[in-house]
Amino acid sequence: MLKRFVIKKNERGVLLRDGDYQRILNAGRHYFFDPLGSLAVQTWKLDAPMTDVALVDYLVQTDPDTAAECFESMELSEDEAGLRYENDVLVEVMAPGFRRVFWKGLTRQRLERVALNDGYVLPAELTARILQPSLRGRPVAGLVGVLLVQVPAYHLGVLRVDGKIERLLKPGAEAFWRFNRDVQVELVDTRLQSMEVSGQEILTRDKVSLRLNLAATWRYTDVLLAFEKLAKPADHLYRELQFGLREAVGTRTLDELLENKQVIDEFVGNYVVRKLDGFGIEVGSIGVKDIVLPGEMKTILAKVVEAEKAAESNVIRRREETAATRSLLNTAKVMEDNPTALRLKELETLERVAERIDRISVFGGLDQVLNGLVTIKGA
Structure with a gap:
């Protein structure tokens, strides 16, 4: 029985007999005689990582030439971080001890190793690349392993590494490796607060x-x-x-x-x-x-203030009454010795009385008004 398997140009396939590896198939049509129906093909996309790492390890041990020809293996030690580039574009930050295997042929893969023991500060050039990942044509994966810090103007950043204060960060952007260490930054406003x-x-x-x-x-x-x-x-x-x-x-x-x-x-x-x-x-x-x-204290204080103001009001009223009486007494003494002043006071009183009367009928002339309404003692 003849079987045909088609591998697309952006794929690679592995021929399996009873589920066991036989060979790698490149793009194209492949024909196999299979009377027992034991042959099958598993395919992978060339732009995606190779998920069957056990198969890659088997080929490295049994057929290293085929493994080197087909796969790009990226493996990091415990003290290394990795920057993975596809066609010279940064696409992933790889953690220590991480391993990735990619098919060769469609995308050019490149790994840049970073020794974590050499320092925890990312270069300014790399920081600028990952500072705004959402604005890139392709986002960078694995940024959880990088601490990005932007210190605003009039602020300082207190940098702590493994609980110890290292230095102050000035306004600007900096990035730090978080792998194998605890890195924290606390922003501090230096203005008046x-x-x-x-x-x-x-x-x-x-x-x-x-x-x-x-x-x-x-x-x-x-x-x-x-x-x-x-x-x-x-x-x-x-x-x-x-x-x-x-x-x-x-x-x-x-x-x-x-x-x-x-x-x-x-x-x-x-x-x-x-x-x-x-x-x-x-x-x-x-x-x-x-x-x-409290509410009851407000009531008590209000009563105290009311009593104080009432007492002040009584004192002021009595003071004014005394002053008015003294003024009247002085006026009376002046009138007693001066008939002209007394006559002027009479006219003033007559004027106030006239203001409250709507109409006045006069009999006997003006003298009758003056002498009849106001009687002068001893006149």
């Missing part, structure tokens, strides 16, 4: 519960020093602001705090500056945004 300590429930010295919100500005003066002495500098600053605020409020009464809120700002500022001395952090302005009293 703001921090808020909100919702702090604190008891005053006279056992009144207050809720305070505090705001502060700060910046790094020495980034390396801050990260060498503190695991998380920002968290440490937040805690010190909390402690300073609690000490400032807990040692004063409510009346002292309400009369002078600036005392909290000054105390917390001096406290934090003293605690952060030598840690590479500078604290700028510190201020209490607001002080929130």
